[in-house]
Amino acid sequence: MDISVPQALPWRRAPRVIVAGLWDGRTWLALVHLVTGSVVGTFGGIVIGVLFATGAAGLITLVIPAAALAAILFTSAALTAVQRSRHTAFLGTRWPEDQSPPVEFTWRSMLGVLRTVKTWRQFSYHVIAGVYGGFAAMIALTGWTIAPAMMAAPLFGLQSGLEIRHWAFLLGGLILLLAAPWITRGLSELDGLIARQLLVGTTRAQQLELRVTDLTFSRDSTVDAADAERRRIERDLHDGAQQRLTSLAMNLGIARATLNDLPDDAKRALADAHEESKQVLTDLRDLVRGLHPAVLEDRGLDAALSAVAARSPIPVRLKVDMRRRVARDIEAVAYFVISEALTNTARHSGAEHAAVEVVLAEDVERRDLLCLRVVDDGRGGADPESGTGLRGLADRVRSVDGTFTLTSPLGGPTTIEAELPCAS
Template sequence: MDITATPTPRWRQAPLIALRGFWAGASWRALMHLVTGSIIGLLSGFILIILAMAAVAGALTVIIPLGAGAAIFALSGALTLVQRSRHTAFLGAEWPDTAPLRPVTLAPKALLEVLRRPRTWRHLSYHAITAVYSPIAAFFAIGAWTAGPMMMAAPLMGLRSGLETRHWWLLGVGVLVLIGAPWLGRGLAEIDSLLARALLGTSRTETLEARVSDLAASRESTVDAADAERRRIERDLHDGAQQRLTSLAMNLGIARATLTDLPEGGAKALEEAHEEAKQVLTDLRDLVRGLHPAVLEDRGLDAALSAVAARSPVPTRLRVDMDRRVARDIEAVAYFVVSEALTNAAKHSRAKSATVDITISGSRLLLRVTDDGRGGADPERGTGLQGLADRVRSVEGTFHLSSPLGGPTTIEAELPCAS
């Protein structure tokens, strides 16, 4: 025999659900939330009204409105912390991490900064609303808890004279009011919670701004970590592999000069090994120089790019107009953009001349590299142009390439360099 438990119909569970509100912790926390909210709301509302009246009364002066305004905003910030903690303690609300509250001063500039923030007016609106709503909500919640038992006790008061119909009506209504009291309190507390989430919480714009700030900080830390790793690799290559290759090339040169009686095959092999060692050493030096030249660190972008222009197979005219040095990562990006652009001009464009112009305009470093080659440069063909664009964007700069067929090719970049 298959015995299957039959679920209890929901209409039979309704009395148990209704009575559950009496022993549910959420009901009592909601009641305490409303009671404490009414006390805070009455006190804060009274103080805010006094301060507002003082500001209006002293409108003919300057110091009184400024002082009253500063006090209102300071009180609003303190009340925000108190109300948030109340919602967290009784309703389990969670609040996003925000910047700490700054002390409000009498300086007009500081007050204007506070006035411009939408968050200021949202918080102040909540405190103004709850100054009225919280006492009313607490009155109805406490009234339901007290009126219900009093109405249920009415028939007992009429026992001596006999029970009348109105007594039974009071008994029934009292039972309903008492059963509904927990749910009424929870509903009123939920309304307050909705108001708090809308006005004391973080708006979508503020959330996006915080996200952008986090991403910017993460990008900066990533760039710093990559820069530190690059420096470590440069140091290891310079102090390790480069020194050993230099010693090897010297030993091969000495052997080549002293061992003159070797067979023709051995002498040729020794000569090839010596030339190969020198070429590898040259390539390694170029690699180390390309990672981050010491002259860029020591003397800045002008000196480093002068060396690049001097080494370039394409005759290059360089003009650097900078009244100050910029951030280290910005200098590195500008250096690599110019180096890669001149390398491409020599390898791919068959250019006969190139020009490099670097200037500072306000808070932007303007970079322009032009060559008179055949043009047609395409980032999709793997010439490193896409990597240049990505490197420029990594520091929140802009990159533009113009390379029609027949030339000229122009690379322009704008890099932030706020002092």
């Protein structure tokens, strides 16, 4: 048998909710919000009205309207700060960070401020607050003051005799007293709604645009930092480990050529060590070249790709058409994409020939694009999902806002195309 107590029906909870509004802290915060809003709004409206009238009266001069305009902008900014703090203190409103540049008292700065939507949205709120603030506070205070007076009506009728009108005043005052908290909170919420629409420094679209700008800058900084770190590692390996291995291979070669009276086992061990050191040196040079080739830094993309094509185990036809050098990060991405694509071609495609084309072109938006194209006559069927190599190429291209396209039907040919945006 279910003996659980059923929850109170909504209509049964309504009286408790109505009465609870009398001692709810939010009610009194809302009342203080309306009272302070009437003071700030009325004062701000009067100041703005006086400044506007002064500027209009002095139109025959240039100094008076300019001074009035500067004063209006300053007053609007000050009122915005005060109103935001008031809404935060009493209503708990949270405002997005305003990333607008500071206003300077120059014609260009003031005209720029006048052209922004934010300025007129905030100015319109102060105009509205000049009327609504006093009106809302008057309604709220009227409810809180008249209700007790109406409820005291039977006390005035004790001497002359109680009448129906005295009890009607008592009932009306009680109803007004119970409604006063909700009227107060409703008026404050309406003020908060208007403020959230007009006092916000930036719109949602502008916030997203600023966020995209910040993320783009952060991405560019990360790419630059990673490129600088690769160059540092390349210099350290080239100047340190590579030089030591070169010296070791030379010493082993000299020992192998001069020490002829060693036992056969020692000669074989020395020969193996010499060959291994040369192989390690070759691998290290390939590693250094893969990190950041010095020829790319010194002579540009054409020379670096010529070296890549010369080292390729399959014949590569290279065409580079660039009227100028592009940014270092774009050059690095282009180099690594083509180098990795040719490495994949040699290892996995079974191709006998490959062709590389690099063209610095101009698109319809008047921006320079570095267009890359790598084609091989292999078996095709390349799939980015089957390994990380092709996905890595696409990720490198996307890191500089480029586009990456792979076409590889079964039977070939395989074509890799990329477009990298460059500053003109």
